[in-house]
Amino acid sequence: MNVINVSLEGKGSASYQIGIGYDIADGIGRILAEKQLGARYAIISDSSVSPLHGEAFLKKLHDAGLNVSLMEFPAGEHSKNINTVLDIAARMLASGVDRKCALIALGGGVVGDIVGFIASVYMRSLPYIQVPTTLVGQVDSSIGGKTAIDLREGKNLLGTFYQPSAVFIDLKFLETLPEREFNNGLAEIIKYGIIDDEGLFGLLEKEMPAVKKRKGGFPEHIVERCCRIKKNLVEIDERDQGIRHFLNFGHTIGHAIEAASEYAFTHGEAISLGMKAAARISGRLHGLPLQDRERIENLISQAGLPTRLPERIATDDIIARLKTDKKKDGDTIHFVFLHKIGSPLINGGVTEAVVRETIEGLRK
Ligand SMILES: NC(=O)c1ccc[n+]([C@@H]2O[C@H](COP(=O)([O-])OP(=O)(O)OC[C@H]3O[C@@H](n4cnc5c(N)ncnc54)[C@H](O)[C@@H]3O)[C@@H](O)[C@H]2O)c1
Known part of the structure; x- marks a missing residue:
């Protein structure tokens, strides 16, 4: 896995690393187990990505010894709104996700933006990790900490700047991309x-x-x-x-x-x-x-x-x-x-x- 450092020291945000490679899910599990970004991990994905990659990814993280769960919401920009945020937050609460946990965004820019937004406000913030599965996600939206949801009046009108704790770019995900x-x-x-x-x-x-x-x-x-x-x-x-x-x-x-x-x-x-x-x-x-x-x-x-x-x-x-x-x-x-x-x-x-x-x- 090649690594790029995003260095934000002295600028109010913590620095983080971007790991890039092909078929790196095992490595992601090992790194998360080593870094202990959370005592538990909740993978959040969408209804297109989860059936293709969710279970396999979950298993890899389990195999690395992590305590991890998977939830999904309907795929598409129309989900990028406050109702989805409220629904996911309620499900996180019901399953006992607290500030000691970390979220993992498994999906394209929509998943990344929503999960980043939730991570920035849920219980006054918890860490999150970006695992982008679209090319847009891999070269753009997963890096830089812009999180957002849409309002009826327009796109990305409600959001925060909140950097991920890590980004892992696995090029293998692109094989199923339309x-x-x-x-x-x-x-x-x-x-x-x-x-x-x-x-x-x-x-x-x-x-x-x-x-x-x-x-x-x-x-x-x-x-x-x-x-x-x-x-x-x-x-x-x-x-x-x-x-x-x-x-x-x-x-x-x-x-x-x-x-x-x-x-x-x-x-x-x-x-x-x-x-x-x-x-x-x-x-x-x-x-x-x-x-x-x-x-x-x-x-x-x-x-x-x-x-x-x-x-x-x-x-x-x-x-x-x-x-x-x-x-x-x-x-x-x-x-x-x-x-x-x-x-x-x-x-x-x-x-x-x-x-x-x-x-x-x-x-x-
Ligand atoms: N935060 C930022 O800096 C930033 C930058 C650019 C774009 N964005 C946001 O990102 C969103 C667009 O992201 P996107 O283009 O990734 O769209 P998307 O997240 O909607 O993904 C596109 C479609 O591809 C599916 N998909 C994702 N990965 C797949 C895979 N590996 N195989 C098969 N299907 C897959 C998704 O389920 C979805 O249906 C917009 O909401 C935009 O505002 C944010």
Whole structure:
């Protein structure tokens, strides 16, 4: 198992390690038995992941001598709400989970966000461990301690910053991941190359055909490189007040497209269009070379992600959604743009006309 340290000393949160490898459940059991993060462990998963991996994972931890139980809630974003939190908390209470226990989030970003949220507030907090099973979870949501649930009014509106005590990334879980969920993760991976690491971007250009075939497992070095980028940003800006915003590349217009499509586009599909838009505006306003723009569009398309906006999603609707973006600062919407691949900037001075023309340009 390769290990990455997330070092948050002196910043109010404890540091932790990310373990990465293939088929590492035995190792996870051994490490937890050694570290004794909890006297008892409650694995919380969802109704898709639990039948596929829950029992086997539970057994591995039992075999390592841990006192551990498993519970699940219905899979999907619609579960990411206060009712699920109340239901799980009641079940935890009934089964005697107290502050000496630790939670284990076994699932994608939804499970990770909910379990992290519960861990931050249940009995005024208890430790939790992230075991992400989606590509999005493995390269993004399990690292960094953002926890959240959705309100009727919008996504992630109720949440906390609460770091996990450990993250274990087992690439074997990806073997059962449906294609569309896999592609969601690829969109985030491409984003890391674009905002931080031209070398990773080049590697993806070379390896994308093999990655898409999913032969021989997902390349560990790619996941590890993404985790290192995320951990560096989190170490510098744990509370998301500056440099961590770079992770929003493609997300401003992407979120608006996702909502305007009424979620017919997945998150990864919508941010792919958002990244294409941000690259085009970067070309117009910030000197992103045409060659870089073309490379970004080609890689998105090579990954099997969309590069064209369908006519049925109206530009006016996308603009209206942009105006209600929750990350807006007064009337200014901050976008992440690029000078070149690997060199991002944040800028709020984009006129509606430029945004409108760019969105229209996504139809070609
Ligand atoms: N906290 C953060 O920093 C952060 C970052 C990015 C995204 N998020 C959040 O993460 C969520 C999206 O996460 P996601 O894309 O992982 O979605 P998800 O958790 O809904 O998982 C997608 C689907 O795949 C299933 N699944 C998971 N692992 C599987 C496996 N190994 N095999 C088969 N099926 C599997 C799940 O049950 C679900 O149906 C959103 O709620 C988003 O807001 C949080």
